[in-house]
Amino acid sequence: MRATVKGRVAVFHPQGFLDGNNAPSFLTIDDIKATEALNVDMLLVSLKKVIFFNKNGLDVFVRLLLSIRNQKHISIGLCDYDSVKFKTINSFYGSNLNFSLFRTEKIAELFAPTNKSDSKTVLLYNEDPSQRSAMAIELFDYGHNPVIAQSKKEFDEKKQNADLYYAIIEDTYLGLFGQKIATRVTGNAIIYTIANFLDAEIGNTFNIAYHNNSLNVGFRLFIFDAYKVVSMNVHALNFFTKLASSAAEYNATICFVGLTFEKTPVSFKNDLEDAGMMFFDTMEEILKNKELLQELGGSSASATKHTRSLTKTLVNELPHFIDATVSTIAMMTNAVATKTSVNIQTLEVKETANQFASSIGFYGDVDGIIILVFPKNIAKKACELLIGEETDDEEAILDSLAEFVNIIGGRAKALLGEKKHIVDITLPRTYEDVDALMQMAQNKKGVQVDLSFEGSNFIFFLTR
Amino acid sequence: MITTEEVSHYIQNIPPAPSVLRQTLDYLREDDLTKAAKCAETDPALKLYLKTLINRPIYGFRQEVSDLAQIFGILGISSTQQTLYNYLLSLLVPKQWSLFALTDHAFYDLQASLGRKWEKILKHLNLHNRETESAITLLPASIIVCDALFGAHRNEVEQLRSVKALDYNTILQRLSKQSLFDLCSEIAAKWEMSPTIARIVHAASGLDVEIAGDEKVLAQWMHLLLFYELSQNVYVTAGLNEFIDFQIDFVQDIYESFMEVVAHESNG
Numbered sequence: 043m044r045a046t047v048k049g050r051v052a053v054f055h056p057q058g059f060l061d062g063n064n065a066p067s068f069l070t071i072d073d074i075k076a077t078e079a080l081n082v083d084m085l086l087v088s089l090k091k092v093i094f095f096n097k098n099g100l101d102v103f104v105r106l107l108l109s110i111r112n113q114k115h116i117s118i119g120l121c122d123y124d125s126v127k128f129k130t131i132n133s134f135y136g137s138n139l140n141f142s143l144f145r146t147e148k149i150a151e152l153f154a155p156t157n158k159s160d161s162k163t164v165l166l167y168n169e170d171p172s173q174r175s176a177m178a179i180e181l182f183d184y185g186h187n188p189v190i191a192q193s194k195k196e197f198d199e200k201k202q203n204a205d206l207y208y209a210i211i212e213d214t215y216l217g218l219f220g221q222k223i224a225t226r227v228t229g230n231a232i233i234y235t236i237a238n239f240l241d242a243e244i245g246n247t248f249n250i251a252y253h254n255n256s257l258n259v260g261f262r263l264f265i266f267d268a269y270k271v272v273s274m275n276v277h278a279l280n281f282f283t284k285l286a287s288s289a290a291e292y293n294a295t296i297c298f299v300g301l302t303f304e305k306t307p308v309s310f311k312n313d314l315e316d317a318g319m320m321f322f323d324t325m326e327e328i329l330k331n332k333e334l335l336q337e338l339g340g341s342s343a344s345a346t347k348h349t350r351s352l353t354k355t356l357v358n359e360l361p362h363f364i365d366a367t368v369s370t371i372a373m374m375t376n377a378v379a380t381k382t383s384v385n386i387q388t389l390e391v392k393e394t395a396n397q398f399a400s401s402i403g404f405y406g407d408v409d410g411i412i413i414l415v416f417p418k419n420i421a422k423k424a425c426e427l428l429i430g431e432e433t434d435d436e437e438a439i440l441d442s443l444a445e446f447v448n449i450i451g452g453r454a455k456a457l458l459g460e461k462k463h464i465v466d467i468t469l470p471r472t473y474e475d476v477d478a479l480m481q482m483a484q485n486k487k488g489v490q491v492d493l494s495f496e497g498s499n500f501i502f503f504l505t506r
Numbered sequence: 507m508i509t510t511e512e513v514s515h516y517i518q519n520i521p522p523a524p525s526v527l528r529q530t531l532d533y534l535r536e537d538d539l540t541k542a543a544k545c546a547e548t549d550p551a552l553k554l555y556l557k558t559l560i561n562r563p564i565y566g567f568r569q570e571v572s573d574l575a576q577i578f579g580i581l582g583i584s585s586t587q588q589t590l591y592n593y594l595l596s597l598l599v600p601k602q603w604s605l606f607a608l609t610d611h612a613f614y615d616l617q618a619s620l621g622r623k624w625e626k627i628l629k630h631l632n633l634h635n636r637e638t639e640s641a642i643t644l645l646p647a648s649i650i651v652c653d654a655l656f657g658a659h660r661n662e663v664e665q666l667r668s669v670k671a672l673d674y675n676t677i678l679q680r681l682s683k684q685s686l687f688d689l690c691s692e693i694a695a696k697w698e699m700s701p702t703i704a705r706i707v708h709a710a711s712g713l714d715v716e717i718a719g720d721e722k723v724l725a726q727w728m729h730l731l732l733f734y735e736l737s738q739n740v741y742v743t744a745g746l747n748e749f750i751d752f753q754i755d756f757v758q759d760i761y762e763s764f765m766e767v768v769a770h771e772s773n774g
Contacts, residue, residue: 043748044664046671055671057752058737067742091752093733093761373507373662376681427680428670445669452665 043068044076048445049469050083051154053121053147054103057091062098069106077106081251081466083116083155088147090122097134107141115246119143119217121150128213143215152209153180153216155224155249162208163187167197168215176216183235183267185226223248231263231329232256237270240278248281254288255403255468258411258506262294262339265328269300279310286317295338299325352386352488352506355408359458360489360504363412366453367502371495374427374446379495387490389483389503391415391476399473400443401482402451406465408458413483413503414447415476420498436474444470507659513682516654517689523594523697527552534587534636542586543575555593564618584639585625591643592617594697598650604657606649607744617646619735623768627727630767633720637702641724644707645732647693648686652678652749667748675711675750686750687711712753723760730757730764 045052056068069077077085087103089095100120107118119142120131131143144150152164164181166188168174174190181188189207191197201210223244224235234248253264282296289296297320303311311321320338322328328335364381371379391397398421401413416424418439425442433439451467458465473479488505523531526549533542546552553574560577561570571577578586599613624642628634652674656663666672679685687708694704702721709717709725710732717725729752736746757764 044668047668048670053671055748057747058733060737064737064739064742067739068747070743091754093730093752093754093757094765370665373666376507376509427666427677428672430676430680448669449665452668 043073045080045085047080047082047448049151049154050081051147051151052077052080052082052085054087055091056087056103058093060092060095060099062096062102065099065102069102074106078110078113083249084150084153085110085116085118086121086144086147086150087119088122089120089127095127095130100131100134104141111141117142117153117155119150121145121147123213125213132215139215139217141217143213143217145211145213146209149209149211149214152184152186152211153177155184161185161187163189163206164209164211165189165191165197165200165207166211167191167194168212169194173216177211177214180216180224183224183237185233225249225252231265231335232261233265233267233325235267235270239272240274242275242277242281244278244281251405251466253285255405257289257292257294258403258405258409258468262292263328263335264289264294264296265325266296266298267300267325268298271301271306273305274310279313282314282319283317286314286319290318293339295320297322297328297338299323299328352410352504353408355463356410356504356506357489359408359461359463362457362461363454363504364491364502366450366457367412367414368493370446370450370453371424374424374449377496379493379500381491382494382499383492385490386487388485388487389413389415389480389490389501389505391480391501393417394476397476398440398443399476399479400440400447400470401473401479402447402470403468404451404454404458404465405468407463408465410504410506411486412447412450412454413479413488413501413505414450415479415501415503416443417498417500420495420500423496440472440474444472447472507662508655508678508681510682510684512655513678513684513689516651517692520693520696521597524549524552524597527590527594528698531587531590534583534590537583539578539583539586540575543578546578546590547574552590552593555596556589559589562618564622584634584636587636588621588640588643591640591697591699592621595643595647595650598647598693600650600653600657603653605653605660606746606749608649608653608746612740612744613646613649616649616735616741617643620645620731623731623735624728626767627731627764630763631723631727633724637700638706638724640699641703641706642728642731644690644694644699644703645710645728647690648675648707649746649749651686651689651693673748673751685711685713687713711750712756726757726760727764729753730760731768733757734764734768 043054043056045054085107087107110116111118121144123131123145128143128145132139144153152162164186166174166177166181168177178188178190189200191200197212204210226233286296296318299322301321315321328338368379371377396418397415398418399413399415401411403411421443422439425439425446428442428445429438447470451470455465455467483503483505486505488503491502493500493502526545530542530545533545546556556574556577557572560580561567571580581589595617599610620642625639628638655678656674663674663677666677675686687710690707691704694707706721706724706728708714709721710728712729714725733752735741741747
């Protein structure tokens with residue numbers, strides 16, 4: 043059984059009966075290897091379709107989760123259960139419960155360290171005050187707005203107005219959390235939340251691949267929310283200095299907000315400033331000052347002034363990327379997309395109205411970004427198999443479009459792998475209009491392929 | 507991936523029931539076991555299938571039983587009909603499974619295990635008759651159809667499932683507007699099985715909203731039985747656990763009775 047990956051959350055979905063006898067059969071050696079190779083921040087087992095489970099059955103999955111957490115410092119847990127199953131799991135593990143429990147997958151996603159969604163208002167209750175606080179802090183760190191009920195009575199009252207909340211968090215438990223540094227995207231700035239004493243461990247908990255990808259796809263402002271940092275040692279200082287050097291290559295800015303120097307040596311501040319880091323007292327100083335934001339590079343996720351040119355290797359692999367796109371469309375729609383023109387140019391979209399766009403980056407032996415621009419009706423058609431029903435819900439279509447480009451990215455990765463080019467793919471990104479895309483791609487030179495599909499045209503653009 | 511043309515082509519190529527088998531089933535419908543046995547005797551492949559089946563350890567005979575009249579007598583009319591339908595289904599079993607890591611042996615074990623447990627269930631529900639007993643024989647057809655249609659598209663399905671937890675039945679429904687269970691109904695029609703059998707098996711997908719009464723009860727038990735069996739080691743390893751979507755809400759209210767009838771007896 044393979045986990046399904048959405049964003050940076052991977053979920054196993056076993057069905058039926060789960061016990062000590064059959065559970066090992068769900069995870070072959072290949073499945074375990076594939077899971078270990080996933081580039082995710084959270085790994086879960088959904089119990090939604092499991093009608094019976096016992097501790098031996100759960101233990102098989104839990105052992106895999108714990109082993110991967112030890113290697114990769116990701117969050118792990120079980121999700122999608124009702125109150126009865128929640129009590130059963132608690133009775134199995136008692137005080138040894140060292141993984142998380144999320145009543146739904148939607149709740150779990152709120153706690154995913156790399157959070158690209160908007161701030162959500164959620165209602166939260168847990169009878170254990172320490173759990174309540176831990177969840178509230180985590181949610182807050184991830185940019186959400188938790189409304190905390192202090193008593194069951196207050197919770198039940200607030201629950202009556204369910205429409206006010208994106209999610210109602212109950213029957214949830216945070217076990218050994220904060221494995222990765224919380225990351226969220228606000229506008230075009232990326233905010234990392236760091237806390238406590240910073241030492242060499244930051245090299246494990248900071249998602250450097252995500253950071254590098256963000257630089258590659260055009261983010262230029264990175265903020266460390268350091269209100270809760272007590273102090274740091276020289277190893278952490280070295281880490282931040284190296285980060286500043288790599289950011290300088292992209293003309294990006296890295297800021298610290300709220301860092302105090304009561305216990306951190308002031309000399310560290312000087313070293314970090316020399317490396318190009320900036321310091322602010324409050325987040326508002328940056329995010330609410332448009333001029334400053336523009337100066338720092340956070341007004342748009344645009345490319346740098348020095349655009350990265352296409353490489354010969356990348357151009358040589360172009361047929362593979364087009365194949366990946368065309369074959370994915372054929373797979374999803376049983377219809378054929380045909381190439382009408384190929385040009386090396388900057389991205390040119392003639393029809394800008396009623397278009398959706400999406401992009402996915404890849405990095406490794408070769409690096410680049412695939413951009414697709416579709417008329418909305420074609421995007422909908424291409425995603426019909428994933429959506430499943432007739433819908434005009436743009437959010438659902440964009441979500442499916444992200445899954446769609448993820449498949450293309452996966453295919454491109456496999457095709458490149460056959461040519462011994464090892465690459466990894468970034469999270470897919472979607473754009474509800476062409477303007478948002480052009481902010482990122484306007485100065486980038488690349489290969490534009492116009493494709494025709496069921497009488498309409500769409501654009502494939504490969505760039506760096 | 508799979509096109510409606512491929513699905514139509516598959517349906518067209520389902521072989522009709524052999525004439526000897528049809529005649530044997532007709533005699534059974536007339537409750538004439540002797541004539542049915544005599545008729546079956548004329549088909550060597552059918553005779554071999556029945557002999558091999560009855561002499562498996564599960565039936566516990568010390569001496570080899572080879573006379574068809576004796577075999578039909580041992581099985582009785584309902585079980586003979588069920589066995590003949592199982593034979594019919596065996597004609598559809600692929601020479602080489604391409605999607606599921608199954609062997610013929612494992613598939614026949616699944617048929618046998620479903621049949622045994624289904625009989626217990628029918629007795630428990632007091633809904634035992636010739637048609638309800640035979641209904642279980644059509645259920646594994648969904649597995650054969652799935653393997654035949656998706657075998658060549660294994661990698662594509664894997665890629666699709668890497669981003670969304672879609673089962674084969676849903677993928678087929680979305681691509682061709684026909685589900686695996688619609689195709690089972692087509693098979694039932696081609697083999698002149700009773701419409702009741704086709705309806706129960708179709709509803710065993712757990713997705714038919716209009717089903718009611720005894721047929722709904724049978725469909726619930728069949729759905730849960732299928733997942734009980736597909737949760738066994740050999741079928742999980744074969745990849746069968748993921749082939750259709752388990753409708754947990756559809757079976758929740760029969761779960762405890764099911765465990766008493768099927769699971770506890772199996773353990774005992």
